[in-house]
Amino acid sequence: MSVKTLVAYYTWSGNTEEIAERIHHQLPGSDLFQIQVAANVFSKDMYKTSDIARHQLVTQEFPKLLGELPYFKQYGAILIGTPIWDNRPATPVHSFLQQIGRPYEGKIAMFYTSTGQDDKAGAVFEDWCMKACPYCQCLMPYEDEEGLKYWF
Numbered sequence: 001m002s003v004k005t006l007v008a009y010y011t012w013s014g015n016t017e018e019i020a021e022r023i024h025h026q027l028p029g030s031d032l033f034q035i036q037v038a039a040n041v042f043s044k045d046m047y048k049t050s051d052i053a054r055h056q057l058v059t060q061e062f063p064k065l066l067g068e069l070p071y072f073k074q075y076g077a078i079l080i081g082t083p084i085w086d087n088r089p090a091t092p093v094h095s096f097l098q099q100i101g102r103p104y105e106g107k108i109a110m111f112y113t114s115t116g117q118d119d120k121a122g123a124v125f126e127d128w129c130m131k132a133c134p135y136c137q138c139l140m141p142y143e144d145e146e147g148l149k150y151w152f
Protein backbone atom coordinates (compact mmCIF):
# COMPACT_ATOMS: atom_id res chain seq x y z
CA MET A 1 0.00 0.00 0.00
CA SER A 2 1.59 3.31 -1.02
CA VAL A 3 -0.72 5.67 0.88
CA LYS A 4 0.18 6.82 4.38
CA THR A 5 -1.75 4.81 6.94
CA LEU A 6 -2.88 5.55 10.46
CA VAL A 7 -3.30 2.57 12.77
CA ALA A 8 -5.59 3.78 15.56
CA TYR A 9 -6.89 1.56 18.32
CA TYR A 10 -8.91 1.50 21.48
CA THR A 11 -8.12 -1.15 24.07
CA TRP A 12 -9.63 -1.93 27.46
CA SER A 13 -7.47 -4.88 28.48
CA GLY A 14 -4.56 -4.88 26.03
CA ASN A 15 -5.45 -7.45 23.35
CA THR A 16 -6.28 -4.97 20.60
CA GLU A 17 -3.18 -2.93 21.44
CA GLU A 18 -1.03 -5.99 20.79
CA ILE A 19 -2.57 -6.54 17.35
CA ALA A 20 -2.41 -2.82 16.52
CA GLU A 21 1.32 -2.74 17.30
CA ARG A 22 1.93 -5.76 15.08
CA ILE A 23 0.00 -4.21 12.20
CA HIS A 24 1.88 -0.92 12.69
CA HIS A 25 5.22 -2.73 12.47
CA GLN A 26 4.14 -4.47 9.28
CA LEU A 27 3.23 -1.18 7.60
CA PRO A 28 6.41 0.85 7.17
CA GLY A 29 5.76 4.57 7.54
CA SER A 30 2.44 4.09 9.30
CA ASP A 31 1.56 6.02 12.44
CA LEU A 32 0.15 4.44 15.59
CA PHE A 33 -2.44 6.23 17.72
CA GLN A 34 -4.17 5.09 20.91
CA ILE A 35 -7.77 6.19 21.28
CA GLN A 36 -8.21 7.07 24.95
CA VAL A 37 -10.99 8.18 27.26
CA ALA A 38 -10.76 9.38 30.88
CA ALA A 39 -10.09 6.59 33.38
CA ASN A 40 -13.45 7.09 35.11
CA VAL A 41 -15.57 6.65 31.97
CA PHE A 42 -15.61 2.84 32.13
CA SER A 43 -15.23 0.46 35.03
CA LYS A 44 -12.51 -2.09 35.77
CA ASP A 45 -15.38 -4.57 35.89
CA MET A 46 -16.33 -6.04 32.53
CA TYR A 47 -20.06 -6.26 33.26
CA LYS A 48 -20.26 -2.69 34.54
CA THR A 49 -18.31 -1.53 31.50
CA SER A 50 -20.76 -3.35 29.26
CA ASP A 51 -23.68 -1.59 31.02
CA ILE A 52 -22.01 1.82 30.69
CA ALA A 53 -21.40 1.28 26.97
CA ARG A 54 -24.99 0.13 26.45
CA HIS A 55 -26.23 3.25 28.21
CA GLN A 56 -24.07 5.41 25.94
CA LEU A 57 -25.64 3.73 22.93
CA VAL A 58 -29.17 4.31 24.21
CA THR A 59 -28.55 7.96 25.06
CA GLN A 60 -26.22 8.50 22.07
CA GLU A 61 -23.86 10.23 24.50
CA PHE A 62 -20.52 8.86 23.49
CA PRO A 63 -17.33 9.35 25.52
CA LYS A 64 -15.05 12.33 24.96
CA LEU A 65 -11.60 11.44 23.69
CA LEU A 66 -8.43 12.47 25.46
CA GLY A 67 -5.47 14.24 23.92
CA GLU A 68 -4.71 15.77 20.59
CA LEU A 69 -6.07 13.86 17.62
CA PRO A 70 -4.05 13.21 14.46
CA TYR A 71 -4.53 15.34 11.35
CA PHE A 72 -6.66 12.81 9.51
CA LYS A 73 -6.44 14.25 6.00
CA GLN A 74 -2.77 13.30 5.72
CA TYR A 75 -3.76 9.61 5.68
CA GLY A 76 -5.02 7.68 2.68
CA ALA A 77 -6.22 4.93 4.99
CA ILE A 78 -7.20 4.77 8.64
CA LEU A 79 -7.33 1.36 10.31
CA ILE A 80 -9.29 1.34 13.54
CA GLY A 81 -8.80 -1.44 16.06
CA THR A 82 -11.34 -2.22 18.73
CA PRO A 83 -12.45 -4.86 21.18
CA ILE A 84 -15.99 -6.12 20.61
CA TRP A 85 -18.44 -5.16 23.33
CA ASP A 86 -21.93 -6.52 23.28
CA ASN A 87 -21.47 -7.59 19.64
CA ARG A 88 -20.46 -4.08 18.61
CA PRO A 89 -17.25 -2.07 18.35
CA ALA A 90 -16.41 -0.33 21.66
CA THR A 91 -18.13 3.05 21.99
CA PRO A 92 -14.91 5.17 21.94
CA VAL A 93 -14.62 4.06 18.31
CA HIS A 94 -17.91 5.84 17.62
CA SER A 95 -16.43 9.01 19.16
CA PHE A 96 -13.31 8.61 17.05
CA LEU A 97 -15.28 8.20 13.82
CA GLN A 98 -17.23 11.35 14.70
CA GLN A 99 -13.93 13.20 15.03
CA ILE A 100 -12.70 11.97 11.65
CA GLY A 101 -15.98 13.23 10.28
CA ARG A 102 -17.28 14.52 6.98
CA PRO A 103 -14.07 16.07 5.59
CA TYR A 104 -12.31 12.71 5.37
CA GLU A 105 -12.38 11.09 1.91
CA GLY A 106 -9.90 8.21 2.33
CA LYS A 107 -10.41 4.59 3.33
CA ILE A 108 -11.44 3.43 6.78
CA ALA A 109 -11.33 -0.19 7.91
CA MET A 110 -11.86 -1.86 11.25
CA PHE A 111 -9.92 -4.69 12.82
CA TYR A 112 -11.00 -6.20 16.09
CA THR A 113 -10.41 -8.72 18.82
CA SER A 114 -13.24 -10.60 20.51
CA THR A 115 -14.14 -13.89 22.09
CA GLY A 116 -16.16 -14.93 19.07
CA GLN A 117 -19.56 -13.29 19.54
CA ASP A 118 -19.06 -10.67 16.90
CA ASP A 119 -21.35 -11.46 13.97
CA LYS A 120 -23.02 -8.03 14.07
CA ALA A 121 -19.90 -5.97 14.72
CA GLY A 122 -18.98 -5.41 11.06
CA ALA A 123 -22.43 -4.12 10.12
CA VAL A 124 -22.53 -1.81 13.16
CA PHE A 125 -19.09 -0.44 12.31
CA GLU A 126 -20.13 0.16 8.70
CA ASP A 127 -23.24 2.00 9.88
CA TRP A 128 -21.27 4.23 12.30
CA CYS A 129 -18.58 4.83 9.70
CA MET A 130 -20.91 5.76 6.85
CA LYS A 131 -22.93 8.13 9.04
CA ALA A 132 -19.89 9.86 10.53
CA CYS A 133 -17.74 9.93 7.39
CA PRO A 134 -20.11 9.87 4.40
CA TYR A 135 -17.40 10.72 1.85
CA CYS A 136 -14.92 8.05 2.90
CA GLN A 137 -14.76 4.44 1.78
CA CYS A 138 -15.75 2.18 4.69
CA LEU A 139 -14.24 -1.25 4.16
CA MET A 140 -15.28 -4.56 5.62
CA PRO A 141 -13.49 -5.53 8.82
CA TYR A 142 -11.04 -8.31 9.45
CA GLU A 143 -10.59 -9.97 12.77
CA ASP A 144 -6.84 -10.22 12.74
CA GLU A 145 -3.67 -9.17 11.02
CA GLU A 146 -3.79 -12.12 8.59
CA GLY A 147 -7.09 -10.80 7.28
CA LEU A 148 -5.71 -7.30 7.03
CA LYS A 149 -2.72 -8.55 5.04
CA TYR A 150 -5.18 -10.01 2.57
CA TRP A 151 -7.05 -6.69 2.45
CA PHE A 152 -3.84 -4.79 1.65
Ligand SMILES: Cc1cc2nc3c(=O)[nH]c(=O)nc-3n(C[C@H](O)[C@H](O)[C@H](O)COP(=O)(O)O)c2cc1C
Pocket residue numbers: 010011012013014015016017046047049050082083084085086087088113114115116117118
Ligand atom coordinates in the same frame (compact mmCIF):
# COMPACT_ATOMS: atom_id res chain seq x y z
C1 LIG B 1 -17.44 -4.86 28.35
C2 LIG B 1 -17.06 -6.04 27.49
C3 LIG B 1 -17.97 -6.61 26.63
C4 LIG B 1 -17.60 -7.66 25.79
N1 LIG B 1 -18.52 -8.17 24.90
C5 LIG B 1 -18.12 -9.10 24.00
C6 LIG B 1 -19.03 -9.58 22.98
O1 LIG B 1 -20.19 -9.17 22.87
N2 LIG B 1 -18.56 -10.50 22.12
C7 LIG B 1 -17.27 -10.99 22.17
O2 LIG B 1 -16.92 -11.82 21.34
N3 LIG B 1 -16.41 -10.56 23.11
C8 LIG B 1 -16.79 -9.63 24.01
N4 LIG B 1 -15.90 -9.17 24.95
C9 LIG B 1 -14.52 -9.67 24.94
C10 LIG B 1 -13.55 -8.70 24.24
O3 LIG B 1 -14.03 -8.28 22.97
C11 LIG B 1 -12.19 -9.37 24.00
O4 LIG B 1 -11.70 -9.88 25.20
C12 LIG B 1 -11.20 -8.39 23.40
O5 LIG B 1 -10.09 -9.08 22.90
C13 LIG B 1 -10.72 -7.38 24.42
O6 LIG B 1 -9.87 -6.48 23.77
P1 LIG B 1 -8.97 -5.44 24.60
O7 LIG B 1 -8.06 -6.29 25.45
O8 LIG B 1 -8.22 -4.69 23.54
O9 LIG B 1 -9.86 -4.58 25.39
C14 LIG B 1 -16.27 -8.15 25.83
C15 LIG B 1 -15.36 -7.60 26.73
C16 LIG B 1 -15.74 -6.55 27.56
C17 LIG B 1 -14.74 -5.97 28.51
